[in-house]
Amino acid sequence: MSTIPQDQWYVAAYGREIGRELFSRTICNESILFWRTASGQVTAMSDRCVHRRFPLSQAPTRLVDDQVVCGYHGFTYGADGACVAVPGQTRVPRTARLRSYPVVEQDSFVWVFIGDPDRADATPVPRAPWLDSRDWTTVSGMEPLAARFGLLVDNLLDLSHETYLHGGYIGTPEVAGTPITTEVDDEAGVVRVARHMADAECPPFYSRSTGLTGRISRWQDIEYTPPCLYLLHSRIAPVGSVPDPDGTDPDAFHVEVVYAITPETDTSTHDFWAVARDFARDDESVSDFLAEQNRTVVLQDVEALDVLERVIAIEPPGYQELSINIDTGGLAARRMLTRLTQPVPAVS
Amino acid sequence: MVWLPGSDQLLGRCHCGAEHVAEEPVEVWEWLLAHPVGHGTADHPQTPELVGAR
Numbered sequence: 263m264s265t266i267p268q269d270q271w272y273v274a275a276y277g278r279e280i281g282r283e284l285f286s287r288t289i290c291n292e293s294i295l296f297w298r299t300a301s302g303q304v305t306a307m308s309d310r311c312v313h314r315r316f317p318l319s320q321a322p323t324r325l326v327d328d329q330v331v332c333g334y335h336g337f338t339y340g341a342d343g344a345c346v347a348v349p350g351q352t353r354v355p356r357t358a359r360l361r362s363y364p365v366v367e368q369d370s371f372v373w374v375f376i377g378d379p380d381r382a383d384a385t386p387v388p389r390a391p392w393l394d395s396r397d398w399t400t401v402s403g404m405e406p407l408a409a410r411f412g413l414l415v416d417n418l419l420d421l422s423h424e425t426y427l428h429g430g431y432i433g434t435p436e437v438a439g440t441p442i443t444t445e446v447d448d449e450a451g452v453v454r455v456a457r458h459m460a461d462a463e464c465p466p467f468y469s470r471s472t473g474l475t476g477r478i479s480r481w482q483d484i485e486y487t488p489p490c491l492y493l494l495h496s497r498i499a500p501v502g503s504v505p506d507p508d509g510t511d512p513d514a515f516h517v518e519v520v521y522a523i524t525p526e527t528d529t530s531t532h533d534f535w536a537v538a539r540d541f542a543r544d545d546e547s548v549s550d551f552l553a554e555q556n557r558t559v560v561l562q563d564v565e566a567l568d569v570l571e572r573v574i575a576i577e578p579p580g581y582q583e584l585s586i587n588i589d590t591g592g593l594a595a596r597r598m599l600t601r602l603t604q605p606v607p608a609v610s
Numbered sequence: 611m612v613w614l615p616g617s618d619q620l621l622g623r624c625h626c627g628a629e630h631v632a633e634e635p636v637e638v639w640e641w642l643l644a645h646p647v648g649h650g651t652a653d654h655p656q657t658p659e660l661v662g663a664r
């Protein structure tokens with residue numbers, strides 16, 4: 263059985279990736295065609311022609327106004343996926359319709375609903391409002407991961423790995439050395455992991471971007487909303503500085519690190535990453551630096567997890583992992599994911 | 611679940627208020643998930659300000 267939760271919203275793309283060109287991406291084992299109508303709406307439908315399953319993202323298939331004309335024999339589809347014309351005859355078979363997917367464009371992402379479309383409206387789309395806010399500056403990207411999405415969830419829920427895998431970038435000794443607090447909010451469907459380092463070395467990622475020299479107070483507050491959206495609220499400040507009682511925090515630098523963890527197949531993942539900041543907002547050299555650094559860090563994880571996937575793929579069944587204190591967040595996330603993969607009764 | 615400062619111990623606190631201290635996380639999650647089984651008495655009283663400390 264697949265471990266990919268159904269009836270969930272997943273990030274399929276950045277809005278900037280989808281325009282008047284036919285765009286295809288596999289999400290949760292489904293090959294989906296995306297394009298933008300003349301009025302700017304993103305549409306999502308199956309990337310397989312109902313006739314002889316020619317991929318509609320494939321030339322010479324083309325977009326004519328708001329219709330997709332299959333490049334093989336000319337079946338023509340509207341923005342809702344319904345077939346409006348077939349070659350050589352006037353009658354269009356009633357069942358000629360591409361599966362279409364609920365889509366929401368929000369916070370710079372294109373979200374697609376995988377599962378029973380009737381459940382989409384009742385399922386909230388998780389938010390990452392910084393990514394298209396005027397008050398924040400964001401850099402972002404996406405890296406392909408040849409590993410199952412659960413490995414990336416494990417990775418992101420336990421940031422103690424920064425000390426080892428990302429030393430010299432974002433890792434310092436204090437990350438692995440500082441205890442965490444983990445909280446499961448079943449009602450909100452969120453796992454929270456907090457690690458507050460009161461007096462820590464400042465890694466290059468933050469010293470070069472904030473200009474802080476010397477030791478810092480570094481807070482990492484994770485909020486993971488299974489299955490797809492991961493937020494890391496990162497607060498960097500001079501040692502001793504805390505937010506004011508009214509909630510303002512003028513002496514601190516804030517970075518919102520966002521990941522969207524979207525299964526491509528059972529054993530591969532789209533690793534969307536974004537870094538939003540509330541300082542040096544017009545400084546392009548800071549943007550370039552953070553983008554380059556974060557991409558490097560993501561690729562360090564990708565390299566490690568690709569290896570791990572290959573190990574898991576060929577290991578005999580029954581391997582026993584050993585969990586320690588740093589794994590409390592990852593274990594909580596796994597439990598929530600397991601619950602999401604359990605079948606729910608059909609909507610009547 | 612709080613990793614108690616200065617120790618290797620984990621403190622689990624259930625929504626019902628019960629608490630449980632153990633050495634490794636699988637045991638604490640199992641205890642939390644077993645609610646209400648075994649949640650009757652706070653068998654390991656802790657200083658309250660640790661609970662929910664972030």
Ligand code: FES
Binds near residue numbers: 316334337
């Ligand atoms: S496969 Fe598309 S029209 Fe024949």
Ligand SMILES: [Fe+2]
Binds near residue numbers: 423424428559
């Ligand atoms: Fe990492």
Ligand SMILES: [Zn+2]
Binds near residue numbers: 626627628645649
């Ligand atoms: Zn309880």
